Amino acid sequence: MTQIQFGIDRLLSEPELRRPLAGRRIALLAHPASVTADLTHSLDALAACPDLKLTAAFGPQHGIKGDKQDNMVESPDFVDPQHGMPIFSLYGEVRRPTDAMMATFDVLLVDLQDLGCRIYTFITTLRYVLEAAAKHGKSVWVLDRPNPAGRPVEGLTLRDGWESFVGAGPMPMRHGLTMGELGRWFIDLLKLDVDYRVIEMLGWQPDAAPGYGWPLGERTWINPSPNAPNLWMARAYAGTVMLEGATLSEGRGTTRPLEIFGAPDINAKAIIAKMQALAPHWLKGCKLREIWFEPTFHKHAGKLNHGVQIHCEGPYYDHTAFQPWRIQALAFKAIRRLHPDYPLWRDFGYEYEFDRLAIDLINGSPLLREWVDDTQATPDDLDRITHADEAAWLAERAPYLIYR
Structure with a gap:
């Protein structure tokens, strides 16, 4: 069995993947679960690469440190004391990056561990940075990670007019995609003209036991948010x-x-x-x-x-x-x-x-x-509308699957 490699580990270990980044200013969007195979935080690992110029970082909901507990508990901007670079919050005064924030980099590396659920706000933040990158002519690279819930699809599709920070687009609750795959879907959905690249995982088998999405026994689980412990x-x-x-x-x-x-x-x-x-x-x-x-x-x-x-x-x-x-x-x-x-x-x-x-x-x-x-509504009634949504999504997502 091929040992799994996440996107961050491939970027660090394969110099040819980094060559397009030469001479370009790089920012990182990350949280506590953004770690390498040896549990080094991606910010530290990338900053230690002599051929990379890291100029800024961003944190999503709960902060880059993952210290903020819950709904509408915001994180401030700050300067990283070790690396001396600005850390911008995308869950504070703003949820979309400002023009000034976008001016600090040329390429944004997105290294976020998702949970495979529409409501998890990291995918909304991915949408927002893709839209900002299209507006400002920036590049976005997703350093891909597993969807720990695997490929199954379940739930009602978000209806028109119900977009929100917990509803980034018309997908069911369990979408079954990785962040890299979701980025491809967002670009087509929103018709974005953006330079986008996925540093793909190697060896991810979403249907393999015992993890069925997560490489159980191969990689350590790190909380991507405070209440996601396992x-x-x-x-x-x-x-x-x-x-x-x-x-x-x-x-x-x-x-x-x-x-x-x-x-x-x-x-x-x-x-x-x-x-x-x-x-x-x-x-x-x-x-x-x-x-x-x-x-x-x-x-x-x-x-x-x-x-x-x-x-x-x-x-x-x-x-x-x-x-x-x-x-x-x-x-x-x-x-x-x-x-x-x-x-x-x-x-x-x-x-x-x-x-x-x-x-x-x-x-x-x-x-x-x-x-x-509805006191008269039965489980079959819910299944009737939900099964149609699930079948439609399975067909819609098929072209975006990287790992089969």
Whole structure:
């Protein structure tokens, strides 16, 4: 088996890949998971290359250091004390790079570990820097990394008019593409005239056990954001991220964020039973377990929560059968059936949107929420619209696949 090489490792080890960068000013868009095979941060590794001229760096949501916890917690610009270069925040005063920021480089290297989910804002930042590069005549190179959720596709496609910072374009929740592949799709979608290149991975096998997207046993998992602590979270995230738009805790303030959910006033055992009664075929590929937890911060902090853990690891995981988006949708449906008046949807400012419900922004339309709240709607009803979206996306994304 060929040992996997990420884009950053190939750029560093293959001088011919770097030759087009000679004499050009380079910037890096990175976060804490932007590391080489030996866990050196990409900023340090690139700065140490004598044939590269690194002049600036950018950080996405949570910051280049990954220290900012959550929704609308911004990062400032600063000067890196070791390398003496400006570090610009793309989740602070601005979310799109300014003209002044764009003037600091000729080529932007994008080295971001994604989670394979539309709502994860790093892909929106990728779109924004591609648009800025087209405007300013700059080059963008994506140093590609795995999609840890692999190739499966799931969820409703974002509808027209529902673009947001958590909805960069008309794709389903689980898109199944790498960042390099997404960049190619964005360029065609937006009809951008931009110099774009992908430094491809070598040896990535998205359907290979045991990682099914992530090279488990070959590469160390580094949190790309504070609440993305492991591969299991990445697998569940396309469903559990919907909890950000709900009053239930998603486990922030615990050691297993976005693998669990609960609240002080629900009966987890009854919810699991109702889920199994409503759509047992949606629950394949994992194991649901009744749990208790007490968050130390965030929703329901300091209170005992009754909840559910989604086990999508070890003997319970079936990569082709697992449907995290449907599992979480079914949990909402079970709660609504058991407690018709339960205040399920959270109304708050979400990713700089104050007029639309977070659950609708997350899903790219009100369709999921309306299905949950419709007492007559069944799992088959949701499948009817979702299957059409999923089939259309599988066809649309096919030309952009680099790794087959």
